[in-house]
Amino acid sequence: MAVDRKEQIYETATQLFAWRGYNGASVRDIARQLDLQGGSLYSHITTKEELLWTILERAADQFLGVIEPIAWSDLSPAEKLRAAVHAHVGVVASNLEAATVYFHEWKFLTRPRREQFLARRRLYEHAMRAIVSEGVAAGVFRPQIDPTFATLAVLSIVNWLSTWYDPDGPLSPAEIADTFLSLLLNGLLVPEALSEEVPS
Amino acid sequence: MAVDRKEQIYETATQLFAWRGYNGASVRDIARQLDLQGGSLYSHITTKEELLWTILERAADQFLGVIEPIAWSDLSPAEKLRAAVHAHVGVVASNLEAATVYFHEWKFLTRPRREQFLARRRLYEHAMRAIVSEGVAAGVFRPQIDPTFATLAVLSIVNWLSTWYDPDGPLSPAEIADTFLSLLLNGLLVPEALSEEVPS
Numbered sequence: 001m002a003v004d005r006k007e008q009i010y011e012t013a014t015q016l017f018a019w020r021g022y023n024g025a026s027v028r029d030i031a032r033q034l035d036l037q038g039g040s041l042y043s044h045i046t047t048k049e050e051l052l053w054t055i056l057e058r059a060a061d062q063f064l065g066v067i068e069p070i071a072w073s074d075l076s077p078a079e080k081l082r083a084a085v086h087a088h089v090g091v092v093a094s095n096l097e098a099a100t101v102y103f104h105e106w107k108f109l110t111r112p113r114r115e116q117f118l119a120r121r122r123l124y125e126h127a128m129r130a131i132v133s134e135g136v137a138a139g140v141f142r143p144q145i146d147p148t149f150a151t152l153a154v155l156s157i158v159n160w161l162s163t164w165y166d167p168d169g170p171l172s173p174a175e176i177a178d179t180f181l182s183l184l185l186n187g188l189l190v191p192e193a194l195s196e197e198v199p200s
Numbered sequence: 201m202a203v204d205r206k207e208q209i210y211e212t213a214t215q216l217f218a219w220r221g222y223n224g225a226s227v228r229d230i231a232r233q234l235d236l237q238g239g240s241l242y243s244h245i246t247t248k249e250e251l252l253w254t255i256l257e258r259a260a261d262q263f264l265g266v267i268e269p270i271a272w273s274d275l276s277p278a279e280k281l282r283a284a285v286h287a288h289v290g291v292v293a294s295n296l297e298a299a300t301v302y303f304h305e306w307k308f309l310t311r312p313r314r315e316q317f318l319a320r321r322r323l324y325e326h327a328m329r330a331i332v333s334e335g336v337a338a339g340v341f342r343p344q345i346d347p348t349f350a351t352l353a354v355l356s357i358v359n360w361l362s363t364w365y366d367p368d369g370p371l372s373p374a375e376i377a378d379t380f381l382s383l384l385l386n387g388l389l390v391p392e393a394l395s396e397e398v399p400s
Contacts, residue, residue, distance in 0.1 A: 022224070142388065149379045153384075157352075159360060179346060180353060183353050188281075189341060189385045
């Protein structure tokens, strides 16, 4: 069926772009993987970049689809952060190859799609930063927190997951999310050491 | 001079591998960038993989060269963490393209070099984990800290830097390192909220 075939093409393209990089996987490679002729593949898609664009759009939909309802919900800031980290870890863990393409291969989009992609990624970062800012404003997160850097730290940890996550590893995505949340919320230092300045 | 020419080749290969990915940059591309014939390039190098290997070895030397003296020094655990984060951020910020290749393109090494590379990366992680473990053992870092996950969190933040660091940005590498250290050491929560469980 044509719809299934198109989905197979996206799935195979996602894998090959994640494993070999966008520049290392040709339309011919994708066709070969599916036992199709290159020409036959082009009856389903127009260009290799269109495949990349669709993969990135879908991934952006998933990431934005989970964070936006959380960021603009009635939860407390700490609950929002917890929900957002769990949701992000869940999206990465259950779409490891699409997440890898999302984090690294977007740079091969040409304009204006590159700008469209980055605008959506900024929406995501904006939602995460709003959670952190709200926590600082509510007096739950420390007043010294720089929301932009704290957001970068949170996103670094949950994005880097795509480089090491093993579905057969000992911890579930929810356990991984909780472990990182505890560290992000409470820090490394024991409470008695907290008032100390960072040693210089 | 031959030595300079070889260094130019490594430099150009590092840039092209970082920008286009290892699979997206051919030896011919590297030669063209240097106004060389492909054949002339092969009088300096044997294979494209040898270029990748040399770039990765040098980056691994840099990362290991900064962390090992810190990890096995007489500094306190918190001072070691501070020194290690500063050193890592410094290596990434001053070798952005080599760091990008180090973090992402190593997977295109064939065996046994792939295993040799991963063994050296594990040495680095081991040194960072030793710092965290020492802090927990000394009672400076919280007893609940899982050194493996805390190490992953630290490395996520300092490695992800390679995706967003802008040499023309407002903060110096040292300021970036201090901002992340403060967050990692003290956490997001105000001290009064620290005893609270992560909201479920």
